[in-house]
Amino acid sequence: MSHLLKARIAVFIYFTLAGAAVTIWAVHIPQVETRLGITHAQTGSVLLLLGAGALVSMQLMGHLIDRVGSRTATVLGATVIGVAILFPGQAESLLTLAISIFFLGVGIGATDIAMNAHALEVEKAYGRPIFSAFHAMWSLGGLIGAAVGGLALSFGLEMWVTLSIWGGITILLAMAFNTWLLPNAPSHASSEQGASKSEGKAIRAQQNLANRKVVGLVIFLGLLSASAAIVEGVGVDWSALHQVRVLGTSESAGAWAVIVFAGTMGIVRLFVDRLVGRIGRLAIIRIGTFVSIIGVAIVVFSTTPWVSIPGWAIAGLGISAVVPQFFAYAGDIGEESHSGRNMAKVVGITYAGVLGGPALIGWLTNLMPLNIALGTGILLGLFTLVGSLFVPKEKKSLAKTI
Numbered sequence: 017m018s019h020l021l022k023a024r025i026a027v028f029i030y031f032t033l034a035g036a037a038v039t040i041w042a043v044h045i046p047q048v049e050t051r052l053g054i055t056h057a058q059t060g061s062v063l064l065l066l067g068a069g070a071l072v073s074m075q076l077m078g079h080l081i082d083r084v085g086s087r088t089a090t091v092l093g094a095t096v097i098g099v100a101i102l103f104p105g106q107a108e109s110l111l112t113l114a115i116s117i118f119f120l121g122v123g124i125g126a127t128d129i130a131m132n133a134h135a136l137e138v139e140k141a142y143g144r145p146i147f148s149a150f151h152a153m154w155s156l157g158g159l160i161g162a163a164v165g166g167l168a169l170s171f172g173l174e175m176w177v178t179l180s181i182w183g184g185i186t187i188l189l190a191m192a193f194n195t196w197l198l199p200n201a202p203s204h205a206s207s208e209q210g211a212s213k214s215e216g217k218a219i220r221a222q223q224n225l226a227n228r229k230v231v232g233l234v235i236f237l238g239l240l241s242a243s244a245a246i247v248e249g250v251g252v253d254w255s256a257l258h259q260v261r262v263l264g265t266s267e268s269a270g271a272w273a274v275i276v277f278a279g280t281m282g283i284v285r286l287f288v289d290r291l292v293g294r295i296g297r298l299a300i301i302r303i304g305t306f307v308s309i310i311g312v313a314i315v316v317f318s319t320t321p322w323v324s325i326p327g328w329a330i331a332g333l334g335i336s337a338v339v340p341q342f343f344a345y346a347g348d349i350g351e352e353s354h355s356g357r358n359m360a361k362v363v364g365i366t367y368a369g370v371l372g373g374p375a376l377i378g379w380l381t382n383l384m385p386l387n388i389a390l391g392t393g394i395l396l397g398l399f400t401l402v403g404s405l406f407v408p409k410e411k412k413s414l415a416k417t418i
Contacts, residue, residue: 019198023138024146026196028153030094030131033186034124035157036164037097039278040182041104041120042252043165043271044175046260054110056257056386060378062110062117063253069121070367074129078360085200086134091190093127098187105176129363136347136359137198145289151340155282155332158252162278166271230349233408234358238365240403241342243396244301245369246376247308247335250393251277254377254386255315255328262387263321272321273328280332288337297341301404307334309397316391331393338400339366345407 049059073093080089100120107113135150161182168178255273259265292300311331318324346362380389 020138020141022196023134023198024142026193027090027131027135027138027150029189029193030090030127031135031150031153032157032160033094033189034097034127034131035154035159035278036161036182037101037120037124037157037186038252039158039161039274040165040179041101041117041161043162043169043256043274044105044178045253046257046267046270047169047175048104048107048113052107052110052113054113056261056381057378058110059257060376060381062114063249063378065114065118066121066124067368069118070125070128071121071364073122073125074360074364074367077126077129078357078364081130081133081202081360082357083202085202086130086137087194087197087200089130090127090134090197091194093123093125093130094190095187096123097127098183098185098190099123101179101183101186105174105179125364125367128367129360132343132363133347133359134197136344137201139344141198145292145344147344148285148288148292148337148340151337152282152285155278155285155336158278159275159282162271162274166268166275169271170268230358233349234346234361235365236403237342237346237407238362240400240407241339241346241362241366242369243403244305244308244335244338244342244400245366246396247312247331247393248281248339249369250312250377250390251328251331251335254390258315258386258390259321259324262385263318263324265321269321273325276325277328277332280329281336284333284336285340292337292341296409297345298404298407298409300337301341302401304334304336304338305397305401305404308338309394309401310334312390312393312397316387316394318387342366 045059048054049056054062077089077093097120100116100123103116104113104120107116131150135147138150139145139147164182165178168175252274255277256267256270259270259273260267288300308331311327311329311334314327314330315324318327343359343363343366347359349358376392377386377389380392383389
């Protein structure tokens with residue numbers, strides 16, 4: 017097996033672990049609400065803290081990637097996830113739950129930016145679009161996490177037992193696949209190779225100045241991606257609650273909404289790279305966003321699980337390839353020495369949406385029913401769709417035919 021193939025498989029594993037960490041926690045949210053006696057709005061606030069932890073760690077990780085390399089950052093982040101997932105199941109109050117979830121957000125955010133940066137390095141080494149396939153593994157992880165969590169719930173296994181076992185598995189796999197990743201290739205080191213200390217300082221200043229020209233575009237991309245990613249957050253964090261609280265299913269049956277949503281995303285991401293090569297990243301963003309709007313609309317107006325489940329499937333199918341294309345686009349603009357930080361900004365803003373955005377849904381439930389609050393995803397989807405029309409056309413290398 018070639019080292020490049022090993023690196024691709026290893027990145028698959030890290031994406032899977034990160035995706036599973038999100039959903040194995042998410043399917044336990046109804047149980048946590050009942051056990052701690054908290055409201056939807058309080059749950060939304062906890063989810064906001066998860067997003068805040070992710071956002072903070074992503075910005076720090078962007079600098080670490082540029083200076084040390086994405087390999088070290090990826091392993092470090094995944095290890096933090098493994099440790100952090102141990103604590104939410106042991107929380108006995110809203111405060112301890114909030115602290116635990118913030119720490120989990122730190123681990124997920126750190127891993128997310130690091131493994132995306134490494135995935136982009138692997139894609140460049142392959143010389144063809146393969147980026148969405150990595151995100152398929154995030155969705156596969158989400159499917160695995162939801163399935164394991166749902167199965168544990170159906171057998172009456174306590175939450176702390178399930179999460180402790182999964183945390184141990186995460187740590188072991190994070191360590192085991194370390195050597196399969198590509199070597200660290202920090203952008204600062206490559207751009208300043210052979211330069212004296214004073215020359216290196218001058219090079220960094222020049223690079224900082226040059227990269228400022230794309231900062232506005234980077235932030236705009238982050239906002240568009242975050243708006244689309246809220247649909248992911250809605251599907252992952254609120255679909256089970258929608259099934260249980262609005263449509264009256266059991267907690268174990270509610271997990272099916274998460275499974276269907278994550279499953280359709282994973283399937284599409286496995287095969288969409290070929291289409292990316294033919295029509296480009298921006299076209300995928302626009303088509304996918306439109307389809308996801310239709311799916312969320314079906315959920316909002318559904319009155320039975322037989323209608324809402326297909327709606328979640330359509331929403332997952334549409335949103336599946338949107339966010340990965342924003343990430344890949346962001347990693348290939350601006351100065352190469354700032355690629356880690358540029359991607360970190362877009363990924364950070366995005367996951368403030370995907371992890372913290374659903375908190376908005378929780379607050380809205382104080383004013384309206386949960387199913388109507390989910391309609392926020394429709395409005396933000398429209399923002400992404402219209403906003404993408406103003407994004408500059410991607411480089412030809414990004415839309416290269418496979």
